[in-house]
Amino acid sequence: MNSLDELRARVATALTALQQCADEAALRAWNTQVFGEKGLLKKAMSLLGKVPKAEKPATGAEVNRIKESLTAAYDAAFSEAKEKALQLSLTTNPLDVTLPGRGRPRGRLHPATQILRQIYAIFADLGFQVYRTNEVETDELNFEALNMPAHHPARDMWDTFFTTTPGVVLRTHTSPGQIHVMREAAGKPIRVILPGMCYRNEAISTRSEIQFYQVEGLVVGEGVTMADLKGTITAFARRMFGPERQVRIRSSYFPFTEPSIEVDIDWPKDDPNRDRLTKGTGWLEILGAGMVHPNVLRAGGYDPDKVTGFAFGMGPQRMLMLKHAIDDIRLFWQNDLRFLKQF
Ligand code: DAH
Numbered sequence: 001m002n003s004l005d006e007l008r009a010r011v012a013t014a015l016t017a018l019q020q021c022a023d024e025a026a027l028r029a030w031n032t033q034v035f036g037e038k039g040l041l042k043k044a045m046s047l048l049g050k051v052p053k054a055e056k057p058a059t060g061a062e063v064n065r066i067k068e069s070l071t072a073a074y075d076a077a078f079s080e081a082k083e084k085a086l087q088l089s090l091t092t093n094p095l096d097v098t099l100p101g102r103g104r105p106r107g108r109l110h111p112a113t114q115i116l117r118q119i120y121a122i123f124a125d126l127g128f129q130v131y132r133t134n135e136v137e138t139d140e141l142n143f144e145a146l147n148m149p150a151h152h153p154a155r156d157m158w159d160t161f162f163t164t165t166p167g168v169v170l171r172t173h174t175s176p177g178q179i180h181v182m183r184e185a186a187g188k189p190i191r192v193i194l195p196g197m198c199y200r201n202e203a204i205s206t207r208s209e210i211q212f213y214q215v216e217g218l219v220v221g222e223g224v225t226m227a228d229l230k231g232t233i234t235a236f237a238r239r240m241f242g243p244e245r246q247v248r249i250r251s252s253y254f255p256f257t258e259p260s261i262e263v264d265i266d267w268p269k270d271d272p273n274r275d276r277l278t279k280g281t282g283w284l285e286i287l288g289a290g291m292v293h294p295n296v297l298r299a300g301g302y303d304p305d306k307v308t309g310f311a312f313g314m315g316p317q318r319m320l321m322l323k324h325a326i327d328d329i330r331l332f333w334q335n336d337l338r339f340l341k342q343f
Contacts, residue, residue: 014070021081119193130193131194136163146256174313175311178256193218204330212317246265257311266283287315
């Protein structure tokens with residue numbers, strides 16, 4: 001570079017080239033050519049060494065002015081290109097930042113688990129422990145130890161599924177758990193509930209499933225009476241269904257209890273489902289219970305002359321159906337989210 005005129009001419013060319021840069025990449029290349037190590041400005045500086053001393057200040061000022069104008073031109077062109085690129089991306093690939101976010105579906109407990117937990121909480125308040133036992137049982141514990149010898153007609157009430165191992169069945173009720181607890185507690189007082197899945201060979205209908213939950217209760221000790229059973233059931237029913245509930249006790253029959261009872265609660269008069277749920281009687285059965293039969297106490301290793309006990313068996317899914325007027329028990333295990341999401 002030999003003169004200011006040459007510099008001016010090259011600056012003019014550079015500015016024209018700047019106008020023609022189509023995108024950010026081209027602008028950056030231009031920037032290197034002008035401001036880079038071997039760029040136009042470096043060459044302009046070398047001009048300073050060549051002019052006579054007297055012209056130096058003026059030339060220096062001119063080079064500075066040129067540098068500023070090139071910088072300003074570049075900055076303007078660069079932000080214009082960025083703005084253009086933004087507009088282009090907004091129109092060709094529009095992103096609506098005002099769209100609401102996509103919610104993450106949240107899981108929840110199955111309604112049967114919820115009612116089981118409510119039952120555990122109520123009985124925990126009453127001093128009961130939760131005890132789990134096998135879903136696969138021997139015929140001996142499912143029936144015989146519960147005072148139902150082979151060929152006892154009461155076995156008809158519990159038609160079950162047999163495994164390929166002779167004498168081993170899917171339990172038809174949680175009652176055999178009573179024997180397990182007694183044998184483990186070995187003579188000590190007992191106050192437990194036994195929740196779990198049971199199986200029966202049923203024709204599936206709106207009221208019957210081949211698998212369902214039960215919650216068994218067992219209290220054994222010196223001087224346990226029917227009054228204790230009534231008090232426990234009443235306390236439970238009021239906590240589960242409301243403080244005003246009346247409890248009605250009817251005599252009944254189970255091979256493993258003597259005497260045996262069934263327990264009803266009165267259904268709220270203001271519930272529009274009352275007639276349908278109670279078949280017009282106003283009373284609804286919630287469980288079977290009774291004083292543990294001496295033969296069952298013996299099978300568990302307890303002496304019926306020294307201790308007495310009460311037991312009960314309830315269907316938690318049935319209770320849930322009552323609370324929410326659900327009229328088809330099959331809904332529980334169909335896994336239809338439209339049903340499950342309501343709880
Ligand atoms: N095991 C009975 C059933 O499945 C329910 C039952 C009734 C359990 C009376 C009990 C009881 O403990 O005392 O139908």
